[in-house]
Amino acid sequence: MPDPGRAITHIPFSELCALLTSIFERHGASKEVAAVLADNCASVQRDGAESHGTFRIPGYVSTLESGWVDGRAVPVVTDAAPGFVSVDAMNGFAQPALAAARTLVADKARANGIALLAIHNSHHFSALWPDVEPFARDGLVALAFVNSMACVVPHGGQHALFGTNPIAFAAPRAGADPLVFDLATSAMAHGDIQIAAREGQALPDGVGVDREGRPTHSPAAILDGGALCTFGGHKGSALSMMVEILAAALTGGNFSFEFDWSGHPGAQTPRTGQLLIVIDPSRQAGNTFAARIETLVHEMKGAGQARQPGERRYLQRAASARDGVPIPADELDRLRAPAEPRAE
Amino acid sequence: MPDPGRAITHIPFSELCALLTSIFERHGASKEVAAVLADNCASVQRDGAESHGTFRIPGYVSTLESGWVDGRAVPVVTDAAPGFVSVDAMNGFAQPALAAARTLVADKARANGIALLAIHNSHHFSALWPDVEPFARDGLVALAFVNSMACVVPHGGQHALFGTNPIAFAAPRAGADPLVFDLATSAMAHGDIQIAAREGQALPDGVGVDREGRPTHSPAAILDGGALCTFGGHKGSALSMMVEILAAALTGGNFSFEFDWSGHPGAQTPRTGQLLIVIDPSRQAGNTFAARIETLVHEMKGAGQARQPGERRYLQRAASARDGVPIPADELDRLRAPAEPRAE
Numbered sequence A, B: 001m002p003d004p005g006r007a008i009t010h011i012p013f014s015e016l017c018a019l020l021t022s023i024f025e026r027h028g029a030s031k032e033v034a035a036v037l038a039d040n041c042a043s044v045q046r047d048g049a050e051s052h053g054t055f056r057i058p059g060y061v062s063t064l065e066s067g068w069v070d071g072r073a074v075p076v077v078t079d080a081a082p083g084f085v086s087v088d089a090m091n092g093f094a095q096p097a098l099a100a101a102r103t104l105v106a107d108k109a110r111a112n113g114i115a116l117l118a119i120h121n122s123h124h125f126s127a128l129w130p131d132v133e134p135f136a137r138d139g140l141v142a143l144a145f146v147n148s149m150a151c152v153v154p155h156g157g158q159h160a161l162f163g164t165n166p167i168a169f170a171a172p173r174a175g176a177d178p179l180v181f182d183l184a185t186s187a188m189a190h191g192d193i194q195i196a197a198r199e200g201q202a203l204p205d206g207v208g209v210d211r212e213g214r215p216t217h218s219p220a221a222i223l224d225g226g227a228l229c230t231f232g233g234h235k236g237s238a239l240s241m242m243v244e245i246l247a248a249a250l251t252g253g254n255f256s257f258e259f260d261w262s263g264h265p266g267a268q269t270p271r272t273g274q275l276l277i278v279i280d281p282s283r284q285a286g287n288t289f290a291a292r293i294e295t296l297v298h299e300m301k302g303a304g305q306a307r308q309p310g311e312r313r314y315l316q317r318a319a320s321a322r323d324g325v326p327i328p329a330d331e332l333d334r335l336r337a338p339a340e341p342r343a344e
Helices: A013-026 A031-046 A054-066 A094-112 A129-137 A190-199 A219-223 A233-249 A289-302 A311-323 A329-336 B013-026 B031-046 B054-066 B094-112 B129-137 B190-198 B219-223 B233-249 B289-302 B311-323 B329-336
Strands: A008-011 A076-081 A084-093 A114-123 A141-146 A167-171 A179-183 A271-279 A325-328 B008-011 B076-081 B084-093 B114-123 B141-146 B167-171 B179-183 B271-279 B325-328
Touching (some): A008 A329, A013 A054, A013 A325, A031 A054, A031 A084, A031 A325, A054 A329, A076 A094, A094 A114, A094 A129, A094 A271, A190 A219, A233 B179, B008 B013, B008 B329, B013 B054, B013 B329, B031 B054, B031 B084, B031 B129, B054 B190, B054 B329, B094 B129, B129 B167, B129 B179, B141 B233, B190 B219, B325 B329
Parallel strands (some): A084 A114
Antiparallel strands (some): A114 A271, B114 B271, B141 B167, B141 B271
């Protein structure tokens, strides 16, 4: 939901990464953690996923400053079984935990046909598709589930319990960028609610309820003690419950309603868990998986589905490579401000 | 959608199983296949899932008689990798293929933490929850995906391509029946459209389109060259695509739009594939998974979600154990007719 009246600056990806790295480091992240988070956040901004890009930097910073998350955490990887990797993120961010275990879980998927990565004691504050796309680029199929913070009311219920609980999926294609989707099981992503609130926009029907559980079109009412609905009624609610089970119960992480950050004013990141399932499609005898995906994509186009999952991001990624990463000028000014105080 | 004016007979589960077994055998199924299909169909009827119970027997029969499916198929199980089992159903039904590999995939899940079962060259004509619930009763978590026949239009598209493509999930509880859901990624299950057509009921908004791609409330128009929509707009459509990828591309099965049954008038079962993922939650160090699920269920009830996934089936299952399995009297008469011709 970009504001058409807002000035946009374009900067090179590497420059944005360096800027974000310096911000993370200045607020207590280790060199390693800062590099992973900066690359992740800059990639999301590069691909046009505004709600999870540089818009979130103030949230990262206030959370680091609150002491709620450990920006210097060193994840502990446990090889739990031939197909099961467990990572204790040590109260750090989820992305460095994934980075620490990525090669091991991919190797296990190749050796066994399928492998699971269970991350707990972790904070996920970004989009989920960057976690799965790299597996598909290596010829693997990946599914990811992450729970977040209680802001979604179960279907038929009265108060928030589930997180926005996204599911992401990636599959390789032959000679094309992977098919990738990342969908919140809430009717709308929390980041989009925040943007709508910031920009004073009204929401469509069925997105959320206010603090009394009444339907509302106001993003502010949802953020002020209200709750989001799940997408697709009871089906989305069942999927959101499944995400709680896979990402929290199965990993040893917190449910979205369990963590208590009241002692850390400014904290914004959920301390929960994340589960990834990685499959090697070449284990099916005689399979030509990537070519089969081309058949499916061809037919989806033929049925009238103009844009394939992930395609909008790839188009924006190409534009960013050509023109630089778009970022609102005032936002970039704020990001640069503390590091480069103005002369006057 | 039971017709309140229709007379219902209650018969013991074992009697229904024996009746269905005799019907399957009489129409060309082997003893082994008939036993598996009869138990499956009787279980679905017992649990109140009308649209996939004995209502489907005429479809099974006409498909067997058409020669489209092999009722005597012996599935071929391949131990493809430490965590990957592949089954060629040999153009038989999916349930006997699953039965042939169930113990192996559960053992692999326990040994590796996670395992995958890929079934192809198979026909699935039942509900999906009976495929996952038994794993949860053994302490495992199971996910299943099956594609079907082109009757769902991709979001933004004009003609049918995807199947109703259900996703089923089961997780064990401590001292209670498992949490189980089974949801079609279409806006409504195809069986429910058939029942609505049979009973002359109009459908709600957003369920389907007619043969020209126009929205319709008529189940007959959907069945007569029209198509179903996905649930939840583009999100349901992405999930339906994922089911095609997992159940067909990854298993070596047909996509929902690929098989050609035109040479077999009377054929009704999709010849596609099915994928199951089975996880052993005890591999997460220190995990007390089933107890954690109790915490989640307690909170879901507290948030106002009165009925947990699967609960309606368990209530009907208990009623059927007490009173017998409910079945419309005229349907039961038809099932009994060929085996027990009337004296007059």
